[in-house]
Amino acid sequence: MSDSIKYVLDESRLPRFWYNICADLPQALPPVLHPGTHKPVGPDDLAPLFPMALIAQEVSAEREIEIPGPVRDVYRQWRPTPLYRARRLEAALQTPARIYYKYEGVSPAGSHKPNTAVAQAFYNKEAGVKKLVTETGAGQWGSSLAFAGALFGIEVQVFMVRVSYDQKPYRRALMETYGARCIASPSTETRSGRAILERNPKHTGSLGIAISEAVEVAAQRDDTKYALGSVLNHVLLHQTVIGQEAIAQLEMAGDFPDVIVGCTGGGSNFAGIVLPFLGAQLRGGRKMRIVAVEPAACPSLTRGRYAYDFGDTAHLTPLTKMHTLGSTFTPPGFHAGGLRYHGMAPLVSHLKTLGLIEAVAYPQVAVFDAGVQFARAEGIVPAPEANHAVKGAIDEAIRCREDGVARTILFNLCGHGHFDMQAYIDYFAGRLTDHSYSEEELAMALAGLPAVAEPA
Ligand SMILES: *Cc1c(COP(=O)(O)O)cnc(C)c1O
Numbered sequence: 001m002s003d004s005i006k007y008v009l010d011e012s013r014l015p016r017f018w019y020n021i022c023a024d025l026p027q028a029l030p031p032v033l034h035p036g037t038h039k040p041v042g043p044d045d046l047a048p049l050f051p052m053a054l055i056a057q058e059v060s061a062e063r064e065i066e067i068p069g070p071v072r073d074v075y076r077q078w079r080p081t082p083l084y085r086a087r088r089l090e091a092a093l094q095t096p097a098r099i100y101y102k103y104e105g106v107s108p109a110g111s112h113k114p115n116t117a118v119a120q121a122f123y124n125k126e127a128g129v130k131k132l133v134t135e136t137g138a139g140q141w142g143s144s145l146a147f148a149g150a151l152f153g154i155e156v157q158v159f160m161v162r163v164s165y166d167q168k169p170y171r172r173a174l175m176e177t178y179g180a181r182c183i184a185s186p187s188t189e190t191r192s193g194r195a196i197l198e199r200n201p202k203h204t205g206s207l208g209i210a211i212s213e214a215v216e217v218a219a220q221r222d223d224t225k226y227a228l229g230s231v232l233n234h235v236l237l238h239q240t241v242i243g244q245e246a247i248a249q250l251e252m253a254g255d256f257p258d259v260i261v262g263c264t265g266g267g268s269n270f271a272g273i274v275l276p277f278l279g280a281q282l283r284g285g286r287k288m289r290i291v292a293v294e295p296a297a298c299p300s301l302t303r304g305r306y307a308y309d310f311g312d313t314a315h316l317t318p319l320t321k322m323h324t325l326g327s328t329f330t331p332p333g334f335h336a337g338g339l340r341y342h343g344m345a346p347l348v349s350h351l352k353t354l355g356l357i358e359a360v361a362y363p364q365v366a367v368f369d370a371g372v373q374f375a376r377a378e379g380i381v382p383a384p385e386a387n388h389a390v391k392g393a394i395d396e397a398i399r400c401r402e403d404g405v406a407r408t409i410l411f412n413l414c415g416h417g418h419f420d421m422q423a424y425i426d427y428f429a430g431r432l433t434d435h436s437y438s439e440e441e442l443a444m445a446l447a448g449l450p451a452v453a454e455p456a
Contacts (some may be wrong), residue, residue: 002087004378007249009080014072019240021275021347022233023063024282029233029350030321030454033308038452041318048219049226051127054120057234063279065237067119074118074151078107079241083249089377090397097400098255099393101413102246102273103380109174111383111415112269113144113229116238120227121148130223131155135185135210137265138164138338139171140383140415141229146180159185159193159213161340162205170419185210192216192314206330207341212314219316230266231311231322231345239272246410247276257288257410259396263388264292264301264359265338267345269414278356290357292348293392295367297435298331300324300344301352301359303442308452309343319450322349326445338385342445360392363434367391368427371417383415384423 022029031040043055050058057065067075086099104112124132132154136142142158149156158180165172165184175182185205186193192212196203203209211228218226228235250256260277262270274290281287294301300323309324311317322343329342344352351357364384371387373394374380382390393411400407417424426432 002091004087005085007083007085007252009245009248011076011080013245013248014075014079015067015241015244016072017064017066018237019244019276019279020060020063020065020237021279022061024279025350026282027354029346033319033452035310035315035317035319038319045318049215051123051129051225053123053126054234057237058232068122071119071122075115075241080245081106081242083246084378085253086378089374092373092377093394093397093401095397095401096404096406097397098406098408099397100250100253100255100257100408100410101393102242102410103413104242104269105380105383105413105416109140109144109147110418111140111144112239112242112272112412113141114147115241115272116229116235116268117141117144117148118151119238121145121152121154124225124227125152125154128223129154129225131157132225132227133157133214133218134227134229135159135161135207135214136164136229137161137207137340138385139168139175139419140338142180142182143171143174143178144229145227146175146178149180150178156180157217158182159187159210161185161207161210162203167422168419174419185213187213189213190216192316195314204330206313208313208327208329211312212316215312215316216314230268230341231343233347235268236271236275236345236347239268240275242269242272242412243274243276246273250410255408256286258407259289259291259409261291261293261389261392261396261409261411263339263385263414264294264344264348265385266341266343267348269412271345271348273410273412274357278351291392291396292352292357292359293388294359294361295339295388296361296363298325298340299361300342301349302361303437304344305446305449306349306353307449308454309449311343319452320346322346323352324449325442326448328448329445338383339388362388362391363436365432365434368424368432370394372427380413381417381424382413383417384420386414386417389413
């Protein structure tokens with residue numbers, strides 16, 4: 001049996017820049033619109049929520065943005081992260097494919113999310129911000145921001161989607177260990193939360209509702225800002241350290257991907273591994289297939305509409321053009337909590353529309369089958385979200401076996417599942433069920449899309 005191989009980069013190879021794909025896009029992103037006037041937003045419209053340095057990154061067209069020294073110093077605690085060649089998984093699948101995975105679970109919070117949490121905490125600290133308010137689904141983002149807040153001396157308040165708050169007490173405990181305050185959403189602490197609870201006191205929450213609550217609190221005070229863990233351009237930008245390292249590691253291996261696979265909730269870990277490769281392709285480099293994998297129970301890229309929509313349920317955020325299921329869409333309480341967002345990053349949506357990426361949706365039982373097969377071969381227990389990428393990569397490898405072609409597959413193993421073992425318990429007990437929607441069900445939340453006359 002061949003053992004799996006680990007490719008490690010020296011600390012001196014830690015990226016010095018974040019890569020901004022906006023410099024290389026064949027067509028610019030559609031503008032972000034003001035929720036009231038439907039006119040493109042300017043920096044001042046976003047200033048109540050974000051520090052200027054992050055707003056500048058949000059709209060930047062510069063190809064390389066320098067990573068500040070203090071952020072690189074924190075990254076160095078766990079970066080560069082390892083890249084593995086999954087030889088034991090290849091053997092188990094009897095595939096001629098070469099399967100590589102980039103492992104982001106080695107960060108203190110156990111996922112890719114600290115890559116942006118640390119950067120966001122740094123820029124907010126520089127701007128004199130005292131407190132950051134945010135939402136979290138499964139708790140990965142909340143615990144990452146809590147970690148970053150503790151390092152930079154910023155207070156952190158987290159609205160956690162109710163269903164995860166009840167299902168995942170360990171993530172809540174992790175946030176509290178880092179010193180954050182965690183509140184189940186919908187809560188009675190905000191107008192948006194109270195409005196939801198009046199209609200349904202047992203509401204299990206959604207990311208859209210938790211975002212409304214966090215934005216509402218952040219907008220009330222000058223020393224308090226909002227932080228988002230995915231979706232926005234600057235978040236995707238910060239994650240590009242993943243792909244830049246993977247390019248260097250595959251060079252060490254003397255290989256190059258034919259296919260790149262990532263799971264998509266809001267799109268940030270997917271963008272993080274994909275964008276540096278795709279940028280090189282757009283500048284004339286080798287072509288790849290790029291596959292986004294999402295849950296069938298929250299299928300924004302495969303079954304949503306590409307339209308202007310709100311980022312939150314109470315309609316406090318600007319309008320962005322993205323693949324969306326409608327801002328009032330509440331997915332069932334399935335286990336990949338990080339993949340329950342109604343929309344998709346505008347940048348990832350744009351790439352899909354340009355035909356530069358593909359998307360597939362899988363039901364959760366098949367996704368856990370893949371995750372367990374991976375754990376038994378490679379030893380790492382993936383987060384339920386990451387199981388979607390594992391499933392996507394395994395299906396590509398099986399196709400290689402059927403075609404008799406030895407392609408190179410790269411996927412992002414964006415986090416470990418150590419805080420998600422209840423999901424595995426439920427899987428082994430046969431308690432996971434698959435949910436898929438009829439067109440009528442999907443049409444309901446889409447009927448509420450705002451009527452926007454698209455800017456010419
Ligand atoms: C948050 C999270 C996701 C989903 O968010 P993206 O922005 O799409 O990456 C996926 N996997 C893990 C482990 C997460 O923590």
